[in-house]
Amino acid sequence: MKAEIINIGDEILIGQISNTNAVWIAEQFNLLGIPIARMTTVADKEQDILDAVEAAFEKHDLIIMTGGLGPTKDDITKKTLVDYFQTELIFNQEVYDRLNGWFTSRGRVFSEVNQTQCYVPANCKVLMNNWGTAPGMLFEKKGKFLASLPGVPYEMINLMSHHMIPFIKAHFNLPPLVHRSFNIEGIPESDLMKTIESWEDQLPPTVKLAYLPSAGIVKLRMSSLNEDGQAEKLILAEAEKLHTIIGDEIFGYEEETLESTIKELLVNRNLTLTAAESCTGGYLAHKLTSIPGISSVFPGSFVTYDYWVKTDILGVKKTTLEKYGAVSREVVIEMALAAKAKLKTDYAIALSGIAGPGGGTPEKPVGTVWIAWATPTEVLAKRFEFPADRAGNIHRSYQKSLSILRKLILGLPLKKELWEKDE
Numbered sequence: 001m002k003a004e005i006i007n008i009g010d011e012i013l014i015g016q017i018s019n020t021n022a023v024w025i026a027e028q029f030n031l032l033g034i035p036i037a038r039m040t041t042v043a044d045k046e047q048d049i050l051d052a053v054e055a056a057f058e059k060h061d062l063i064i065m066t067g068g069l070g071p072t073k074d075d076i077t078k079k080t081l082v083d084y085f086q087t088e089l090i091f092n093q094e095v096y097d098r099l100n101g102w103f104t105s106r107g108r109v110f111s112e113v114n115q116t117q118c119y120v121p122a123n124c125k126v127l128m129n130n131w132g133t134a135p136g137m138l139f140e141k142k143g144k145f146l147a148s149l150p151g152v153p154y155e156m157i158n159l160m161s162h163h164m165i166p167f168i169k170a171h172f173n174l175p176p177l178v179h180r181s182f183n184i185e186g187i188p189e190s191d192l193m194k195t196i197e198s199w200e201d202q203l204p205p206t207v208k209l210a211y212l213p214s215a216g217i218v219k220l221r222m223s224s225l226n227e228d229g230q231a232e233k234l235i236l237a238e239a240e241k242l243h244t245i246i247g248d249e250i251f252g253y254e255e256e257t258l259e260s261t262i263k264e265l266l267v268n269r270n271l272t273l274t275a276a277e278s279c280t281g282g283y284l285a286h287k288l289t290s291i292p293g294i295s296s297v298f299p300g301s302f303v304t305y306d307y308w309v310k311t312d313i314l315g316v317k318k319t320t321l322e323k324y325g326a327v328s329r330e331v332v333i334e335m336a337l338a339a340k341a342k343l344k345t346d347y348a349i350a351l352s353g354i355a356g357p358g359g360g361t362p363e364k365p366v367g368t369v370w371i372a373w374a375t376p377t378e379v380l381a382k383r384f385e386f387p388a389d390r391a392g393n394i395h396r397s398y399q400k401s402l403s404i405l406r407k408l409i410l411g412l413p414l415k416k417e418l419w420e421k422d423e
Contacts, residue, residue: 001172002037003029004060006052008067008077009151010044021066021156028165033177034062044068049080053146061144062168064160067151069134071113077148078137082121085139089119092126095135102133124148127163131155136163145171176226180235181212181219182242183252185403189213192220196245199238206231207238215392216399248412251403258402259287259294265409266297271346273405275301276314276339278326279353279369284398299343304335314338327352327364329381332372340374347409348374349401353384355393369397375408 005025011017022039029036037060042048049068056063068077082089096118103110117134120126127136127147132155137148147164149156168174184192189211193200200209204224212219222238224231243250252261266273275284285301288294302314307326310316315338316331324330335350353369360366367388372381382404386396407414 001034001062001174002060003034003062003064004037004056005039006056006063006065007039007041007151008044008049008065009041010074012041012067013043020153021151024153024157025064025066025160028160031177031179032165032168033175034168034172044074044076046076046080046083049077050084053081053084057141057144057146062172063144063146064164065146065148066156069117069136069148069150071116071133078121081124081137081139081146081148085121085123085141087121087123090122092118092120092135094128095120095126098128098130099133127159129155129159130162131158138164138167176231177223178226178231178235179221179223180239181221181254182239182250183256184218184220184246184249185216185251185258185399186249187218187246189218192218192246196242199241199245203238204234207234216396248407251406257287257291258399258406259291261406262288262402262409263291263294263297265406266347267293269409271409272297272299272343273347273349274299274339274343274345275348275401276335276350277301277303278305278310278335278351279355280351280394280397281305283394284349284351284401287398287402299345302335302339302342310335315342325364327354327368327370329370329372329383332370333374333379333381336372336374336379346376347405349405350374351397351401353393353397355397356390367393369393371397371401371404373401373405373408380408380414 005022007019007022012019019041026036040052042052065077068075099114099118100110103114114133120135121137124137124139127138129135129150132150132152134150136150136159139146149159187195193211203209207222207224210221210223212221222235224235226232251258277284282303288298304310304314307321310321310326311318314335316334320330320334332350332352335352336348339350340348350372351369354360354364354366356366365385367386369384369386370381371384372379384400386393388396404414
């Protein structure tokens with residue numbers, strides 16, 4: 001069995017939006033053990049769509065198509081599929097009732113334009129969309145299947161999760177795969193590969209290892225076919241070996257994030273955290289507050305971008321700022337201690353740096369960031385130089401601040417020779 005993903009939209013081809021739909025679908029197919037033979041992105045043009053669909057059906061068993069199902073004139077996917085499958089549009093009462101209720105409940109008029117979405121190809125299975133207005137459509141051709149889904153990621157994800165994935169599991173003989181993923185921060189991909197090279201070389205032939213790097217983080221994923229029922233046991237045994245090599249650097253598993261890991265650590269130990277941010281402008285707080293239940297351990301934080309906010313609101317000494325500058329060990333230590341004292345938390349993080357693109361000097365180039373961690377017993381500070389753009393420097397600052405906080409909470413060893421400790 002092979003699959004293809006077809007994404008429709010001029011906005012993808014001109015770089016106006018990222019093709020997150022393809023990434024998400026590919027991740028789900030990988031977990032199901034379905035190999036993706038090709039990803040195709042085509043313009044909102046009838047012939048381009050027809051050519052892509054024809055080519056996909058020639059070679060592949062399952063096609064997931066997203067985009068072009070809206071009610072406007074540029075959304076031509078439904079009409080094009082009607083032509084391809086040589087059918088006609090028919091009125092669907094169930095879609096009408098749902099959409100009528102959807103618009104009424106929101107105090108909106110169910111316009112004539114929106115009512116066009118109640119017409120669906122006669123030979124498709126309608127996939128009811130409870131998260132938007134455009135229904136999904138499932139077609140069959142000579143034992144092969146094509147699903148046409150909305151391009152809005154939230155709607156596509158829900159239609160895949162509630163309709164297509166259950167359908168795929170029921171209709172295809174999928175290989176029994178077992179996965180285990182390890183999330184690692186602090187080791188570049190090339191260094192990680194060297195560190196675990198001996199372990200990787202002795203992996204059993206049935207266990208496959210994949211490196212999945214992203215900004216500042218590497219996900220290691222082990223996969224194995226469970227044909228003899230021993231795959232899970234085998235992967236667990238290999239995971240134990242991996243832990244003896246890089247256990248301290250593994251911050252989570254599967255879809256866990258740094259912020260979700262920190263939340264669980266704080267909750268389980270009845271600890272609290274605050275932050276004082278300058279160069280990150282609240283990004284650290286934003287990432288933390290994206291985790292449900294974080295309020296029990298994160299009462300609030302401070303965004304102290306300007307000098308006067310650092311002094312008048314947070315309490316950093318003017319003399320410290322004047323002598324050392326905002327991007328300095330001395331200032332972030334005072335920021336961390338002040339934030340911790342004001343909110344009476346167990347831990348505090350402070351960040352101050354030059355995110356860019358301007359503001360750098362030979363002594364403090366763009367990407368220079370000082371981070372301090374105030375714990376119940378000590379304060380540590382470290383200077384970093386991140387070689388990225390503004391968004392990248394902010395992102396890496398948040399990652400590093402939480403990664404090291406995790407080690408401090410767990411009492412894991414730090415490379416002390418790289419640190420300046422406040423006495």
